[in-house]
Amino acid sequence: MENFFTLTGVAIFALMLPILYRIIVGPTAIDRIVAVNMIGTKTMVLLIIIGMLFKRVDMFVDFALTYALLNFIGSLAAARFFDRVNPEKQIAKLETKEQES
Amino acid sequence: MINEIICIVMVLSGLLFFVGGAIGIIRFPDFYTRMHAAGKGDTMSVFLILMGMAIYQLNDFSLANLLVAGKIFFITIFIMWAGPTSTHALIKAGIDEGQKVWTRKDEKGDPEA
Amino acid sequence: MYRLSIFLLLFGIWIVFSGQFDGFHLTLGVLSAAFITAISSSFLFVDRSKGFGDRLREIVLLPGFLLWMLYQILLSNIHILKLAFSSGDIPEVQPSLVRIKTNLRTDFGKWMLANSITLTPGTITISIEGDELLIHSISKATTEGVMDDSMERKIARIFEPESK
């Protein structure tokens, strides 16, 4: 069972690489933020797996919860930052463009 | 023993959904569709993997292990609670930033304006 | 009454967190839960006009709804998986913006509806303005799926039985 958890951890780590590609290439800044958010979620799962391997899940659960919380706050703050950069609403513009096409 | 099998099945299916999200975020054409992959692929896979862990934790049953499983369950609830909200906040930020909605070109072949 | 139930709820959560049952830690738990109840009890349960019967009905009906929701999340993940592994330039993806109207009145009901739409296959709520929801939908089929109001009726049955 231990080996299985190790392999799961390695697999999750390998799954971060495609998302890393999106962080590096990603056409716009907000694409990168979404990718960082995804990597944060995977890191949280990875923390629990590390706890399983070290047989101290009761500790690592706290880390994981805190990490998820900070990840959530980070994405909310980034979202609000983009709101502030462009305060005028773009939704109406988008819809007119949608109907034209 | 039965716990271990359930755990393995759940973790493997969770990993499968993670793969779906990771491939989706590379292949999908624009920001909004990528957001679909990011927001949905994560919630279910985190749920499956963490619940698998919690079930494995209950293998040798005791009060302490039950409480740890409860905590893991709590994290799962937190993720499913916060996930849609951060998805919504980020996609709204994308709209406000002025990302274009990608639309498929018409079959008749007139290019998009 | 509401404060007491918030206090009990928080104390239950404390016990799950703590996992220690000696007197010292339980005393700390009572103190902490009382402190949080004192400073931020106004955040939980905003609508205090609901009676005990309404709350009981919500508690009884909510697990069924959540299970249905879980099934929907599973469906949406399979949908994403299918899209991700389909060949070519993914012909099924035809994104569009949709506007739908809702009859739900309370903020909590709207919140529930928005999150449910985000978690069901192929749709994400972008914004709520008044009683209009702006939704980004990934393909033709999901656009039709979001148009019917079965989900809204499910939510209304739990949280606002008088409004349908």
Next chain:
Amino acid sequence: MSAVSDFPDWGDPHSPANSYRLSQGYITDTFPQTSVPNMVTAVLADYRGYDTMFETVVIFTAGIAIIGILRRYGPKDKVIPEQKLYKKEPDLIVETTCRLMIPIIQLFALYVVAHGHHSPGGGFQGGVIFGASFILLALARDLQAAQKWVPESRILKLAGTGIFIYAGFGFLCLLLGSNFLDYAILHKVMGVTPIEARSHSMLGVEIGVAFTVTAIMFSIYSNLASNGYMKEGL
């Protein structure tokens, strides 16, 4: 890479760091001396109490420096041009989620502070989480809503209270005829054995640290997010 494989295993009791005399002393003596299962907490708050106390003072000083550098006092009734930019109505979904989440986050922060003895955690971490709950409130509604709980005038008072609690424990020991921050003497006041007195005083000290860290966390956020005007934030 090859150097990494030469590292001792995680938790290996025979690794060089663990077999040194001083570490052996801490590992064997901590529990009998302080009745605290988590050695890190014991070292941090008891054996090296001076160090941690002045770390708290450093955080306090950092808070003062942030306020001194960033805080701007605009004219009272004139509308600041940037203020219009920040104006934004709260989003319904984000607001409802955060509203339901904040009390539980605060409870979790108190749990982290209170269980520094048993699991990783303590004043610094708990303070950060408690401050994060106020930041979440400021993100979900606006800065005013969070300032109802932590107004600007109260930040320095709260931070000062934290240091005062910490130093107060030290001076109480001094008054009772022992060394500064030597908690064992406090059993006369608390009515428990000297060993338990050390454990309980550590909790008190951690609470003091948590006060300071919470206040300074929120102060840094609100100053940075609102360009120092403390009116409309991010």
